[in-house]
Amino acid sequence: MHHTLVALVEDKPGVLNRVASLFRRRNFNIESLTVGRTAEPGISRMTIVIDSDQASAERVTAYLYKLVNVLQVEDLGTVPAVARDLALVKVAVAGHDRSALLRVVDETRAHIVDTGEQTMTLEITGEPPHVDAVIRRLEPLGIVEMVRTGQVAMRRGDSTLSAAQDS
Amino acid sequence: MPKRTGAQIIWECLVHEGVHTVFGYPGGAILPAYDAMLDYPVRHILVRHEQGATHMADGFARAGGGVGVAIATSGPGATNMVTGIATAMMDSSPIVCITGQVPSKLIGYDAFQETDITGITLPITKHSYLVTRVEDIMPAVKEAFHLAKSGRPGPVLVDVTKDAQQASVEWAWDPRPVQMRGYRPDYPITREDLTRAAALIRGSRRPVILAGQGVIQSGATRELVALAERIDAPIAMTLLGLGGVPASHPLNLGMMGMHGEAWVNHAIQEADLLMAFGMRFDDRVTGNVKTYAPHAKKIHVDIDPSEINKNVRADAAIVGDLRETLVDLLDVLEPADHEQWLAHIDAMKGDAAVRDIQKLPDTGHLYAAHVINDIWRITGGNAVVVTDVGQHQMWEAQYYHHETPRSLLTSGGLGTMGFALPAAIGAKIARPDAEVWAIVGDGGFQMTQAELATAAQEGIKINIAIINNGYLGMVRQWQEFFYERRYAATPLRNPDFVKIAEAHGLEGLRVEKRSQVNDVVERARAADGTVLIDFRVEQEDSVYPMVPAGADLHAMIRRPERTVLAETGADPI
Numbered sequence: 001m002h003h004t005l006v007a008l009v010e011d012k013p014g015v016l017n018r019v020a021s022l023f024r025r026r027n028f029n030i031e032s033l034t035v036g037r038t039a040e041p042g043i044s045r046m047t048i049v050i051d052s053d054q055a056s057a058e059r060v061t062a063y064l065y066k067l068v069n070v071l072q073v074e075d076l077g078t079v080p081a082v083a084r085d086l087a088l089v090k091v092a093v094a095g096h097d098r099s100a101l102l103r104v105v106d107e108t109r110a111h112i113v114d115t116g117e118q119t120m121t122l123e124i125t126g127e128p129p130h131v132d133a134v135i136r137r138l139e140p141l142g143i144v145e146m147v148r149t150g151q152v153a154m155r156r157g158d159s160t161l162s163a164a165q166d167s
Numbered sequence: 168m169p170k171r172t173g174a175q176i177i178w179e180c181l182v183h184e185g186v187h188t189v190f191g192y193p194g195g196a197i198l199p200a201y202d203a204m205l206d207y208p209v210r211h212i213l214v215r216h217e218q219g220a221t222h223m224a225d226g227f228a229r230a231g232g233g234v235g236v237a238i239a240t241s242g243p244g245a246t247n248m249v250t251g252i253a254t255a256m257m258d259s260s261p262i263v264c265i266t267g268q269v270p271s272k273l274i275g276y277d278a279f280q281e282t283d284i285t286g287i288t289l290p291i292t293k294h295s296y297l298v299t300r301v302e303d304i305m306p307a308v309k310e311a312f313h314l315a316k317s318g319r320p321g322p323v324l325v326d327v328t329k330d331a332q333q334a335s336v337e338w339a340w341d342p343r344p345v346q347m348r349g350y351r352p353d354y355p356i357t358r359e360d361l362t363r364a365a366a367l368i369r370g371s372r373r374p375v376i377l378a379g380q381g382v383i384q385s386g387a388t389r390e391l392v393a394l395a396e397r398i399d400a401p402i403a404m405t406l407l408g409l410g411g412v413p414a415s416h417p418l419n420l421g422m423m424g425m426h427g428e429a430w431v432n433h434a435i436q437e438a439d440l441l442m443a444f445g446m447r448f449d450d451r452v453t454g455n456v457k458t459y460a461p462h463a464k465k466i467h468v469d470i471d472p473s474e475i476n477k478n479v480r481a482d483a484a485i486v487g488d489l490r491e492t493l494v495d496l497l498d499v500l501e502p503a504d505h506e507q508w509l510a511h512i513d514a515m516k517g518d519a520a521v522r523d524i525q526k527l528p529d530t531g532h533l534y535a536a537h538v539i540n541d542i543w544r545i546t547g548g549n550a551v552v553v554t555d556v557g558q559h560q561m562w563e564a565q566y567y568h569h570e571t572p573r574s575l576l577t578s579g580g581l582g583t584m585g586f587a588l589p590a591a592i593g594a595k596i597a598r599p600d601a602e603v604w605a606i607v608g609d610g611g612f613q614m615t616q617a618e619l620a621t622a623a624q625e626g627i628k629i630n631i632a633i634i635n636n637g638y639l640g641m642v643r644q645w646q647e648f649f650y651e652r653r654y655a656a657t658p659l660r661n662p663d664f665v666k667i668a669e670a671h672g673l674e675g676l677r678v679e680k681r682s683q684v685n686d687v688v689e690r691a692r693a694a695d696g697t698v699l700i701d702f703r704v705e706q707e708d709s710v711y712p713m714v715p716a717g718a719d720l721h722a723m724i725r726r727p728e729r730t731v732l733a734e735t736g737a738d739p740i
């Protein structure tokens with residue numbers, strides 16, 4: 001089962017290493033990890049997706065709290081949340097009809113962000129299953145390069161995760 | 168404000184933290200700090216290997232209850248500390264390690280004696296700092312001490328670049344307490360958790376208290392004994408918990424686990440309630456967790472929330488200081504009586520006692536159990552005993568009966584051979600008035616034997632009992648039990664330990680018969696300097712009972728009914 005953990009961490013040297021090392025040390029496999037700034041200076045936000053059972057997700061949350069630079073941790077699997085993943089996919093267009101590709105673009109809310117002589121680059125944004133589905137449709141056309149950001153996620157509604165609360 | 172160099176600030180901070188002794192070894196990247204040290208009222212113990220410095224700091228912390236400090240240079244100096252840091256981490260021992268680092272401009276360029284020690288020690292420290300600016304030294308050192316000793320204690324490493332030590336800044340001590348946004352060492356005990364735990368205790372007919380090192384670290388001996396007496400519950404001890412409850416207390420059953428006494432493990436397996444107080448259900452105490460205490464509800468009290476539900480699911484959990492928790496429980500619990508249950512456990516004890524090697528007559532052979540039991544008797548159980556790892560460690564746990572907290576120091580979690588000698592030196596410095604014994608195997612002794620020179624140079628008086636059986640005894644025992652007596656790489660051809668002591672200007676003595684034990688031990692105790700005793704014990708003796716690794720806790724290999732010793736048929740003396 002996938003768990004999406006969100007961690008608010010102090011933006012200090014080595015913090016990413018500490019978090020990543022924790023998952024390695026405790027034998028958890030990270031499916032994706034993203035990190036970026038938050039609205040509050042000095043605080044970064046990590047979104048970590050792991051494949052584990054509920055008890056293990058609770059365990060890893062407790063371990064994360066043991067890291068001195070970690071301020072808040074939440075398992076977004078337990079609350080309503082929006083999740084987004086972004087992919088850039090370079091698809092071969094030489095030697096075959098571009099209309100198949102343009103149809104996928106049309107039907108899936110993908111964007112063409114670049115075109116070359118041999119390839120076209122698409123941006124796909126959405127819930128991770130949506131991105132997966134679009135990529136599956138592009139595969140027969142010939143994907144030559146792909147990058148995904150990994151998931152970012154946030155609670156739905158007015159409630160927020162803030163480093164100020166409860167720390 | 169006066170100007171201070173980074174090197175001076177390190178010592179200013181250490182003195183403000185109450186440090187009077189550090190254990191270390193100089194080198195290039197830490198030289199500015201060593202130079203500044205001469206102007207501060209701090210005793211420096213020059214070790215022979217940086218591993219020794221970390222074990223000494225660890226022994227100092229465990230014996231005295233304060234924070235131990237170890238200092239080393241960059242590169243190999245720092246990497247030599249790794250084993251000692253991991254030892255302290257596994258046993259939650261508060262030490263601060265200060266290492267020199269190459270100048271900040273050279274970091275990342277593979278400079279001479281550069282190593283990424285904060286990276287290397289990341290998983291074996293509670294936290295670590297790489298300090299590259301003189302302004303950051305005080306906050307790092309203050310936080311290091313705060314982290315090391317608060318909450319669940321542990322090792323903290325502060326790596327300071329040479330240029331940060333050499334730079335100067337206008338400086339004054341900041342007396343404000345440390346505030347760290349992401350660090351919460353204290354957890355309020357909730358009424359709800361207490362109520363749930365108290366209800367389980369009231370409903371129990373076969374309770375067992377599991378007492379771990381948390382009893383010692385939170386200073387909860389009095390409260391734990393009061394609770395046990397109030398609810399009439401027997402207490403089983405972890406290895407690191409020994410001393411947390413007086414061994415002579417009638418409710419103290421003794422040690423649990425792999426080499427715990429049979430009645431203790433059986434009591435746990437038959438219990439309907441386990442109260443785990445400051446212990447972490449290590450695999451060496453549970454055996455197979457699937458069959459562990461199958462009838463028991465579990466109450467788990469620990470200062471570290473990540474221990475709850477880690478190895479064993481808790482039916483009630485309290486995260487917080489153990490002493491405070493026990494005070495709160497004593498407020499709500501009324502007296503109970505478990506006479507039948509205690510009588511039942513006592514009956515099991517009778518069965519096991521007849522197998523006890525201690526009860527067997529002296530046939531002239533020298534058994535480790537006898538040696539250790541004699542040391543206990545002769546020292547009146549009042550020594551601080553520091554053990555290494557292996558058979559002697561388990562025999563010590565079984566046959567030296569500890570009455571007071573911090574009277575047994577041993578590497579439990581990591582199982583670090585070589586711990587005893589340096590940790591005993593550290594313990595003696597923390598408690599100069601205590602009688603300190605290092606009880607160590609012939610294998611482990613040789614791992615950190617070089618620290619004999621430290622004891623000699625610093626004039627430190629400890630007693631060293633080498634339990635010399637000419638084998639890596641515990642490994643040999645596993646080979647005997649599980650590998651068809653194929654003794655791969657376990658026989659030792661040892662040096663003459665008496666001569667080694669003498670080469671250091673120390674007294675070395677040898678004991679080959681039980682009848683010699685008393686006089687030699689007394690002679691060592693009376694001597695002014697460190698004395699090493701080479702006890703030539705039975706070579707192929709084994710530690711019983713034994714729960715094979717991963718086996719059910721009740722599936723113990725018991726002491727043989729007839730021992731080799733009994734079979735000799737010799738007359739008792």
